[in-house]
Amino acid sequence: MPARLIESLQTTEPLAEIFSDESLLQAMLDFEAALARAEAHAGIVPRSAAEAIGRAARADRFDVHAIARQALRAGTPGIPIAKALASRVGQAHAEAARFVHWGATSQDVADTALILLLKRAQPILAADWVRLKRALVRISDQHQKTVMVGRTLMQAALPITFGLKAAGWLGALRRSHVRMEAAFAEALVLQFGGASGTLAVLGNQGLRVGRAMAADLGLGYPDAPWHTFRDRLAALVTACGVLTVSLGKMARDISLLMQSEVGEVVEPGGKGRGGSSTMPQKQNPIASALTLAAASRLPGLVAAFLSGMVQEHERGVGGWQAEWPTVGSVVESTGLALRSMAEAAEGLRVNRRRMRQDIDATRGTIFAEKASMLLSAKLGREKAQRIVARAARKTESGPHRLAEVLAEMSEIKRVLDHRSLRDLETPEKYLGVAEQFRKRLLSAPKRKRE
Amino acid sequence: MPARLIESLQTTEPLAEIFSDESLLQAMLDFEAALARAEAHAGIVPRSAAEAIGRAARADRFDVHAIARQALRAGTPGIPIAKALASRVGQAHAEAARFVHWGATSQDVADTALILLLKRAQPILAADWVRLKRALVRISDQHQKTVMVGRTLMQAALPITFGLKAAGWLGALRRSHVRMEAAFAEALVLQFGGASGTLAVLGNQGLRVGRAMAADLGLGYPDAPWHTFRDRLAALVTACGVLTVSLGKMARDISLLMQSEVGEVVEPGGKGRGGSSTMPQKQNPIASALTLAAASRLPGLVAAFLSGMVQEHERGVGGWQAEWPTVGSVVESTGLALRSMAEAAEGLRVNRRRMRQDIDATRGTIFAEKASMLLSAKLGREKAQRIVARAARKTESGPHRLAEVLAEMSEIKRVLDHRSLRDLETPEKYLGVAEQFRKRLLSAPKRKRE
Amino acid sequence: MPARLIESLQTTEPLAEIFSDESLLQAMLDFEAALARAEAHAGIVPRSAAEAIGRAARADRFDVHAIARQALRAGTPGIPIAKALASRVGQAHAEAARFVHWGATSQDVADTALILLLKRAQPILAADWVRLKRALVRISDQHQKTVMVGRTLMQAALPITFGLKAAGWLGALRRSHVRMEAAFAEALVLQFGGASGTLAVLGNQGLRVGRAMAADLGLGYPDAPWHTFRDRLAALVTACGVLTVSLGKMARDISLLMQSEVGEVVEPGGKGRGGSSTMPQKQNPIASALTLAAASRLPGLVAAFLSGMVQEHERGVGGWQAEWPTVGSVVESTGLALRSMAEAAEGLRVNRRRMRQDIDATRGTIFAEKASMLLSAKLGREKAQRIVARAARKTESGPHRLAEVLAEMSEIKRVLDHRSLRDLETPEKYLGVAEQFRKRLLSAPKRKRE
């Protein structure tokens, strides 16, 4: 089940399958079957009717196109599903038909179906997260001592290690994943409230039936129906958003490091990946591009979801009806970004030599802060910065390295001996607590929310 | 071709067809065929090759699922399409295969295909707009003199006419439609620039080939390729956004007027529309709900498009790849909202009696401003307002009408004679220039941009 | 410190004060003072220098306008602050000036300052939440048995209780508040990494200094600097978003219930609240309007924050620089919405009589589902619904109540005796498990994340 062509760059196959017609239809039918079973158990509908409903509730027997068409007329897919199911049940068991959808409202069906799809999507996202996490831990450990240019505003700043950089990605992604998991846990609850959220049809048996359905479907049982209270879904959607843009940050870094002029890392290629339709030399950062595409869509999709949440009374006019494709796109984009970065991290080629060359190419100006701090204690901050800035400009326009230029400046000679400048340009001697930060990021101290 | 179930409340059948797999695939093939024809005309590829390419370029002969799968690997649908077409062409005419996609880049295919779909969507939107416009003109004319409560912050304010209200909807929708049409006109241009926007492969024949393709495909020929300059599409997307939220305003008004407690208008029902899965009495405002759903999605979708526009150099990393489903959803939602409001307007039942009753139910407090203005000239603005506010509170809590209450107040008796109060509560006498505004809104003066 | 006029409807006074020039400037100076103290403690800067810096770090001694102007030139407020502080320190203690900002980078100052403001905002939001929660618990308890119309798609559906409705608001708000509190707890951490996040200037003392600063400022100490990892802030911004739109849902309900034609609740008025500049009768739902205004801004502001999160390498080009006003607006809007709904809930006038009248005004059609379920077991779901739908239409257009109409229908007489219809229209007998849901919502079972 591949994605539709128009969404082919926004999902993965397993997720496209989950949010497909058949899968969604089946989830709605699963709700109706579970409802009938729970009501049979409570003595509300005959056991034989529940069984007949269960037997009929198979998606491949329904015309999903007809249901989609009627859904547009009805303003909800719940109505045509209930009608089509009753009709099919009735063919086999006339009496059973009248018990289809008993006590439920159309939004119960639609909401629970969405939750069932989310429940299926969760382990797929989790598996890709595990791949990504492992790959990043490995990269970070392997490159604990690999020095590279640290860049601020895309200009060479100070040296860092690639191990720290990868650990930084990991830290943000782990925090974001923890939040997403918490949001999944909260969101995976049954929707069952009947017409106005009181389960009036079921008299005093509403909770009993609801609890049985939740258990049957493997969902949590919430405090109350949530037809117009979409905060749990919103928490999931926003958590997906934060995770995806965090993946986008990693992808942005990779695509920048992979520029022809930088060449410090290369995404894995492989069959069908990274080429151009016309330029044979191309090795494009496709995993990063897809992740950045997801990251560029998510903020707007999050806004679209939140905008629909101000819903009226016991069932909204428009807000609810807008949600399905938004939630689907959010989860699919998140899944694609996770998988793309997992693939990129697992196969990332890291060019240690280029990383050191790029430090070297600054001819020492990357150590200007260090030079300025050495001088600062002697000359004051502002004066030191002014002198070193001058030296840096001279370095850039001339043939010498910063340490050489500095060594020739009279203001410097007075206050710094030659020894101090000797080590100036050794990246390994100006990493501060990079390694300690790296370890803290990897060790993932048990925090309350983890 | 109905929508997929998950999007069944977000599109219409004709638009779902346009943005379907087959249609999109065909549009990409149409690009390749037009390219070959134009190049044959320019003597760049053999005429027989162009004919072979044209014959092979039929969507029903391709495996759209395979192409979607490869598109995800390649990061663009353009690569697998070119490859699949070359392969198919090669089966019939080995030499022709090498001329497939000659001089083009994958984004040329993808962008032009999207534009071709937009070109097909435009007349559908236009036709529904004409229906809506006509219905609103008719409603406004019919209810030129139908008085109703004007409501501010959802509280009764002053009387207006329903004719003015409908004309207000029309005015905003017409302006928004004019902007959308202008944006369509600007956006419907060919994309053809080759690998980096210079058409280098074609030597000095690039413009000649491009112009021929544009003519062949019925598109405009732009100043230059626009691979990373998406402002024309953005102008269309934002214009759709403004139109859709303007339709949302009309839908919000209708759904409010249709509340059980107000009942001043009723949306048309009809087969499968407006019922409930469980409540037989229900006549739900489904057209309004669908329109409000579209209006609630659009701001986020617009943001999603704009967020992707900061694209790098000659082809972006992520921004471009994020666009297709956003543009599709924007146009489909706009089309659904237009069609829904057209249907609602054409069949709207207006309850003149209820409208007047709702004025009457305020027992004159809706004329408090009028009373206060009458007094203001005598007593000053603030004092007048204070007195009338007191009278309004008394009216609300007691059995009398505002004019009666006022007539009994000593402060009033001194400054207003009985005659002034007699007409106080006649809505027709407190409509100001409502009718003039209505006519101005309907007459649609030729403005520069129309 | 009231808001600026242009933002006067988007904040509260205490929050406007927190995000004011003076407060923000002081927070930046507090960072610099804490830095110097921590470095003095670690023996890096002289104690006397740290004291001089601490003495000079008082916002009222700086020209905030000059700093704002220079911030625009520098692209960060951190540079002019450090410079201005050094200059002022130097006036009193020449040697101390050189130790200002020692080892920090401008984003350390700016980020920590923002966090310090958030720390001050948190208890203000918490206090208004407590007011709101208490008021909602009280309302829900008082109206445990107050029946009212349950409305779906703004049409009368079934009876509910106002107690359940208020408990529903409470449930969503409590969940959202719990999430926001968790996000605050995560976000209130120090930013301190130096130029490229390694604290290189401080050699191996970086963590020691950082921990001391965090303790001094009352902030948490994070795993590592987070200059380009903004997920903690994002989690707070999105949690504020979810809470605010949830408040918007409550406000929407109140404004709908307060319509002239419904009149079931009235927001408290009070000095300067709810009047009109011209209509003396008006009692506008201002608290709801302000809350809905906040709810309408938040989705876009959340998107704006998320869009900036894809930041480059060790310091972003644009993403970071976009954040301050967004975060400020998000927190201020959230605070305003909380306070407005607290005020509305505390003073809400509930019109029990009107609530029952509005049920009564449906002349029994609100019990159509009940009637249909009674018949369903006898006639099958579809037939029962058809019959009752017919009866409901007849009721609406005629002078009788639903039970009376039904009693006269031949299809009914055959299957239902008169007794079954007698209780049909008693709201208290068709509330299902409303009370159980209400209690579950109020009891707030200890969930994992609470």
Add this chain to the structure above:
Amino acid sequence: MPARLIESLQTTEPLAEIFSDESLLQAMLDFEAALARAEAHAGIVPRSAAEAIGRAARADRFDVHAIARQALRAGTPGIPIAKALASRVGQAHAEAARFVHWGATSQDVADTALILLLKRAQPILAADWVRLKRALVRISDQHQKTVMVGRTLMQAALPITFGLKAAGWLGALRRSHVRMEAAFAEALVLQFGGASGTLAVLGNQGLRVGRAMAADLGLGYPDAPWHTFRDRLAALVTACGVLTVSLGKMARDISLLMQSEVGEVVEPGGKGRGGSSTMPQKQNPIASALTLAAASRLPGLVAAFLSGMVQEHERGVGGWQAEWPTVGSVVESTGLALRSMAEAAEGLRVNRRRMRQDIDATRGTIFAEKASMLLSAKLGREKAQRIVARAARKTESGPHRLAEVLAEMSEIKRVLDHRSLRDLETPEKYLGVAEQFRKRLLSAPKRKRE
């Protein structure tokens, strides 16, 4: 009047002044004064009263903080302004006070004030646009023949000219500016409708008074009041959005070209611009950073505006109240982005040598497409691409240039003579119609909408 510190990176001084307290207050007072004058002219209020109102309508005489505070209570700034003005007028001319705000509603004041600010902002934006346009035309002409690497997905693709690149920026910006100007022209209209949009207080004189006010204030007179029809403002807000993200594209390109490893252009520095608080070597792309910051905020702000447009009946509950700060931020961010890019373009240092070196550094692989096209006609597209891809990989990993590698491959020798390869790596010979596209972009053919 600099910006507030929290917004100091999001505006310019002249725009901060326009959206300041004093300026906004004065604009509201200007509305009231123009109203009184127009009503005096129509004989509705005494001329002396109008004069007294005009004299009192000076912002410096009002307590803007008190008005902001009362605005929050009232839910609109219009009420406290009218009250404060009446009170001040009354001190000098008791009778005149009662004519303050005669026939207007609070939203008339607030909306027209916003429009008056927009009218003042327009020429500021226009002036910076002219600077930017001129600089880009000059750059493009100067670099008509400057070859550089064309980059797709941030990988070297084919050569282009810097003249074409700059012309591309210009083209998108000019189209976007034309749209923004059209939107300004449409939006700069009076708001004047009275309590419910009928000008009921003025009897049949509403249009006469309105037209006089519009003329007095230098605004257009619209078809009708637009209290809940915000499409004109929306068109302006979205046009600003499209322009700003288009500026963001230019800024992204500049910041990428300015990377330490690329160094092809450098933004102008100048006092206080581009330095670091700690790294003396830094020359940061601040103009680009500020522009990208604006571009990152705008999509969300546009969504925030659109989300508020579904407004109820004759005055919205929340939507309207959310607008002011959004519109202000949108215009200020747009203005900052325009000014920043104008400054960057005017002072941009272009390093022709580096541009050519970066082509050279690909050792010919940038001409892989050219090589493949040469072979394609002989060997077929796919085979040619395969061979050249192999050659490109060999080039990248070895010491030779692409032409040399190709010349040694047996498959090539058979089909291409040495001459064909000689010119392979001359950028000037593989520019296609770059210069023609450049000229088309600069020549700005008169399009309908310009």
